[in-house]
Amino acid sequence: MKLRVLYHDRCFDGLASAAVFSRFYREKIRPDAEISYRGLAHQPGQIFPASAFDGDENAVVDFRYSRDPRLTWWFDHHDSAFPTPEDRAHFEADRSGRKFLDPAAKSCTKFIARTLASRFSFDPAPLAELIDWAEVIDGALFPDARTAVDLPEPALKLMVAIEGSHDEAARHRLIGDMQKLPLAQIVKEPYVAGPLVKLLTAHEETIELMRREIRFDRGVLRFDLSTQGIETFNKFIGYYLYPEAAYTVGVTLGPARAKVSVGSNPWHQEWRQHDIAKICERYGGGGHAAVGAVSFVASEIARARQVAAEIVRELES
Numbered sequence: 001m002k003l004r005v006l007y008h009d010r011c012f013d014g015l016a017s018a019a020v021f022s023r024f025y026r027e028k029i030r031p032d033a034e035i036s037y038r039g040l041a042h043q044p045g046q047i048f049p050a051s052a053f054d055g056d057e058n059a060v061v062d063f064r065y066s067r068d069p070r071l072t073w074w075f076d077h078h079d080s081a082f083p084t085p086e087d088r089a090h091f092e093a094d095r096s097g098r099k100f101l102d103p104a105a106k107s108c109t110k111f112i113a114r115t116l117a118s119r120f121s122f123d124p125a126p127l128a129e130l131i132d133w134a135e136v137i138d139g140a141l142f143p144d145a146r147t148a149v150d151l152p153e154p155a156l157k158l159m160v161a162i163e164g165s166h167d168e169a170a171r172h173r174l175i176g177d178m179q180k181l182p183l184a185q186i187v188k189e190p191y192v193a194g195p196l197v198k199l200l201t202a203h204e205e206t207i208e209l210m211r212r213e214i215r216f217d218r219g220v221l222r223f224d225l226s227t228q229g230i231e232t233f234n235k236f237i238g239y240y241l242y243p244e245a246a247y248t249v250g251v252t253l254g255p256a257r258a259k260v261s262v263g264s265n266p267w268h269q270e271w272r273q274h275d276i277a278k279i280c281e282r283y284g285g286g287g288h289a290a291v292g293a294v295s296f297v298a299s300e301i302a303r304a305r306q307v308a309a310e311i312v313r314e315l316e317s
């Protein structure tokens with residue numbers, strides 16, 4: 001019996017969601033299940049690859065809905081969960097009892113844990129450390145910007161390892177380890193600790209680069225790292241440098257896609273006057289009320305810059 005778990009890739013909450021669901025599935029549904037993973041990234045155009053749902057059961061966690069009849073389990077907490085109104089109607093008509101959405105949930109991981117606990121008598125207690133950290137990281141519940149940037153905790157180092165990972169096999173191994181090992185032990189495993197040295201150095205360099213590149217005006221931080229070869233960055237650096245900023249709009253470029261990232265200051269949500277998911281949806285992106293993104297194919301970098309400038313103008317006070 002094959003279970004395919006599709007998860008939001010290079011995201012702590014995405015991998016932790018896959019780990020919690022997999023542990024549940026082996027404990028409560030099929031102990032002998034052969035579980036395989038596939039990461040999903042937000043990209044323009046097609047949302048799920050044609051071959052995505054190739055298991056006897058297929059679960060999607062922390063990612064968008066699909067009407068595909070082969071999708072048997074679904075959990076998400078994004079405001080932009082439904083690509084079309086037809087998808088929403090399909091979900092609302094679903095009576096399987098295995099598809100769940102809570103846009104108010106801070107993390108998909110904790111949402112999955114409490115849903116499975118109440119409906120399928122799953123015991124999430126052995127994974128409490130993982131679940132609580134997913135809530136802190138995805139909900140941006142850090143005590144201050146310094147903690148989010150200095151990364152003192154193993155969970156935060158693991159966040160860096162996941163967001164900067166270029167090794168899919170390592171990410172899938174990590175989902176396995178998250179089901180059974182404490183986070184302090186996982187970050188010491190050579191397959192995590194090795195690449196992490198370089199990633200933490202790159203993180204320090206990004207802080208210095210952003211110190212130079214970032215501009216702050218009318219409440220909005222803006223920066224363009226597309227010529228610097230930096231695809232991912234810690235999204236709290238801006239508020240660490242400018243605690244008085246209400247919003248951040250950044251442009252990045254990788255080999256496959258250009259991205260406009262839009263965020264609001266997690267320590268001052270009372271300054272937020274806009275629904276960022278709604279703004280990003282207008283340009284084909286999505287996210288949450290407090291944070292979102294719009295993706296483009298890499299060749300559309302000029303369009304990405306133009307969209308970023310438009311969003312900056314909309315957010316300026």
Ligand SMILES: [Mn+2]
Binds near residue numbers: 107108138
């Ligand atoms: Mn999430």
